[in-house]
Amino acid sequence: MHDMPDHSNSPRAQWNSRTGFILAAAGSAVGLGNIWKFPYITGENGGGAFVLVYLACILGVGVPVMMAEVMLGRASRSSSVTAYRTLSDPKSKWVVFGVLAVVAAFLLLSYYSTVAGWALHYTYLSLTNAIAGIDPGQAEGLFGQLTGSPLIGVGWQFAFLVFTMCVVAAGVSHGIERWARIMMPGLFVMIVILLGKAMTMSGWGAAMDFLFGMNWDKLTAAGVLEALGHSFFTLSLGMGSMIAYGSYLRSQDDLASASLATAGADTLVALAASVVIFPIVFTFGMEPGAGPGLLFVTLPTALAQMTGGAFLSVVFFVMLVFAALTSAIAILEVIAAYLLDNHGISRVKACVSGTVLVALFGVPATVSGSWFNAVDHFVSNWALPLGGLGIALFVAWRMDGALRRKEFEAGSALAKFYGSWLWILKYPVPVCILIVFLHAIGALAWIGGLLA
Ligand code: TRP
Numbered sequence: 128m129h130d131m132p133d134h135s136n137s138p139r140a141q142w143n144s145r146t147g148f149i150l151a152a153a154g155s156a157v158g159l160g161n162i163w164k165f166p167y168i169t170g171e172n173g174g175g176a177f178v179l180v181y182l183a184c185i186l187g188v189g190v191p192v193m194m195a196e197v198m199l200g201r202a203s204r205s206s207s208v209t210a211y212r213t214l215s216d217p218k219s220k221w222v223v224f225g226v227l228a229v230v231a232a233f234l235l236l237s238y239y240s241t242v243a244g245w246a247l248h249y250t251y252l253s254l255t256n257a258i259a260g261i262d263p264g265q266a267e268g269l270f271g272q273l274t275g276s277p278l279i280g281v282g283w284q285f286a287f288l289v290f291t292m293c294v295v296a297a298g299v300s301h302g303i304e305r306w307a308r309i310m311m312p313g314l315f316v317m318i319v320i321l322l323g324k325a326m327t328m329s330g331w332g333a334a335m336d337f338l339f340g341m342n343w344d345k346l347t348a349a350g351v352l353e354a355l356g357h358s359f360f361t362l363s364l365g366m367g368s369m370i371a372y373g374s375y376l377r378s379q380d381d382l383a384s385a386s387l388a389t390a391g392a393d394t395l396v397a398l399a400a401s402v403v404i405f406p407i408v409f410t411f412g413m414e415p416g417a418g419p420g421l422l423f424v425t426l427p428t429a430l431a432q433m434t435g436g437a438f439l440s441v442v443f444f445v446m447l448v449f450a451a452l453t454s455a456i457a458i459l460e461v462i463a464a465y466l467l468d469n470h471g472i473s474r475v476k477a478c479v480s481g482t483v484l485v486a487l488f489g490v491p492a493t494v495s496g497s498w499f500n501a502v503d504h505f506v507s508n509w510a511l512p513l514g515g516l517g518i519a520l521f522v523a524w525r526m527d528g529a530l531r532r533k534e535f536e537a538g539s540a541l542a543k544f545y546g547s548w549l550w551i552l553k554y555p556v557p558v559c560i561l562i563v564f565l566h567a568i569g570a571l572a573w574i575g576g577l578l579a
Pocket residue numbers: 155156157158159160161235359360361362363364366368454455457458
């Protein structure tokens with residue numbers, strides 16, 4: 128099947144197969160959240176018990192919401208803003224969730240590309256052997272140099288954005304699906320290489336204990352909420368990305384199983400990344416709770432001392448770049464699909480104008496750490512939970528019930544779970560999201576203070 132030129136008045140583009148969708152959706156989900164953020168928050172929250180709670184959040188909250196989000200796209204055959212209108216009424220207030228999603232996509236890509244640019248820079252450093260033999264102080268210095276020099280940071284960021292733009296501009300099956308078919312298997316091979324090395328290291332046992340030992344005493348309420356919040360981020364939920372990708376899914380494909388497979392792939396990569404990183408950290412007696420610097424300071428220091436470290440660091444940072452790219456592609460697609468569906472401009476124009484705007488917002492994120500943190504805080508703690516809440520409430524309470532059932536059951540091996548899925552989406556999911564949300568905005572602490 129061939130991709131049609133993507134004008135809003137021509138037939139909607141489609142994935143070539145269900146596998147195409149799963150690869151692209153897994154590409155969206157697997158990103159910096161898995162390889163950069165998950166290991167360091169696991170480290171900060173003491174490992175084991177946190178990992179278990181995280182798995183429960185993915186399965187109990189993330190997966191049901193992902194099914195709902197993909198459904199919104201496929202049932203409406205449109206992207207976030209229009210999806211709400213098509214499935215309720217043209218003047219519906221639900222549309223605010225769609226608008227919020229597009230705004231969130233803009234903001235997310237503006238600083239996601241900052242970290243992706245760092246990954247490109249470290250790939251370059253690895254290729255030129257600049258991290259061979261560095262000590263912890265020098266590693267700090269290298270990272271400081273990068274974050275302290277706007278030109279280098281912005282340069283890599285723009286290079287990353289331009290590549291992302293070219294892929295999305297090439298269309299759904301010729302661009303997004305094709306690149307997912309290259310990069311996702313590539314990412315898998317690189318993880319296997321790194322896993323092979325990690326298993327031979329002396330810190331392997333300590334890392335396994337840390338990751339899979341049940342140390343409940345280290346788990347805090349804040350840790351539980353962080354796990355829940357992160358399950359949204361890592362599965363790319365609440366931002367219309369799965370709506371857009373779902374809108375290209377063929378109507379006979381099993382939406383529920385495809386969502387489950389996507390979440391499964393995402394979880395495997397998050398665990399695999401930790402299983403690669405922590406043996407290295409423990410072998411060299413480093414600090415597992417090093418925070419955001421774990422990947423760009425701690426890890427390069429360790430790699431610099433390892434036999435084969437030069438090769439392994441190239442593999443590691445290329446893997447990080449691949450993961451970031453397939454995610455950035457999905458974020459830009461939210462923006463492109465919005466412009467395509469609502470303003471009838473061509474895909475190429477939509478991608479170019481979207482990227483230019485993102486780049487403008489991206490400069491302050493790269494130059495200023497406090498701006499970066501503020502935008503990240505807004506997106507991760509406000510926009511994504513709110514977007515997810517909107518999706519869950521809309522699909523569970525507003526969308527036409529017969530259509531919802533038909534979409535869930537079409538060709539589905541999981542059809543018999545329709546009732547349980549709907550119940551989870553109606554009650555526990557909104558309650559959980561609301562709690563995360565209240566916690567994130569500090570309202571729980573405030574209420575606690577009132578009660579105390
Ligand atoms: N899931 C991505 C990661 O783990 C980040 C992300 C959040 C995302 N929302 C998204 C990616 C929407 C694409 C689309 O890094």
